[in-house]
Amino acid sequence: xxxxxxxxxxxxxxxxxxxxxxxxxxxxxxxxxxxxxxxxxxxxxxxxxxxxxxxxxxxxxxxxxxxxxxxxxxxxxxxxxxxxxxxxxxxxxxxxxxxxxxxxxxxxxxxxxxxxxxxxxxxxxxxxxxxxxx
Numbered sequence: 147x148x149x150x151x152x153x154x155x156x157x158x159x160x161x162x163x164x165x166x167x168x169x170x171x172x173x174x175x176x177x178x179x180x181x182x183x184x185x186x187x188x189x190x191x192x193x194x195x196x197x198x199x200x201x202x203x204x205x206x207x208x209x210x211x212x213x214x215x216x217x218x219x220x221x222x223x224x225x226x227x228x229x230x231x232x233x234x235x236x237x238x239x240x241x242x243x244x245x246x247x248x249x250x251x252x253x254x255x256x257x258x259x260x261x262x263x264x265x266x267x268x269x270x271x272x273x274x275x276x277x278x279x280x
Contacts, residue, residue: 176237179192180233185212186222186270203248205253209252209261212264
């Protein structure tokens with residue numbers, strides 16, 4: 147009797163550990179409508195949370211750094227991002243929150259990774275956090 151009880155406890159703990167590990171690796175994805183963009187790496191969206199619930203969010207495109215407004219390529223980057231996403235439905239691959247509380251996300255339009263496209267087009271640089279290089 148005690149052996150069966152121990153086996154059940156060990157099995158339950160193993161299953162719980164597995165479920166916690168798997169839950170930590172699943173990306174959260176949300177459908178959203180893009181309302182506007184502020185510059186080449188920040189957008190404002192209405193996120194569809196399901197069950198007829200939505201929330202307005204400011205989203206920072208994860209993994210990239212676009213030129214600041216007022217610099218030579220700032221307006222080009224902003225305008226390209228606007229053309230790609232504003233007024234469209236996108237998928238946000240949530241990567242967590244940054245220090246200012248904004249959602250960090252990879253933005254997808256269909257099968258196109260918008261973050262990577264901006265880098266590929268020379269309108270943003272890869273950015274992993276920390277101090278930015280000019």
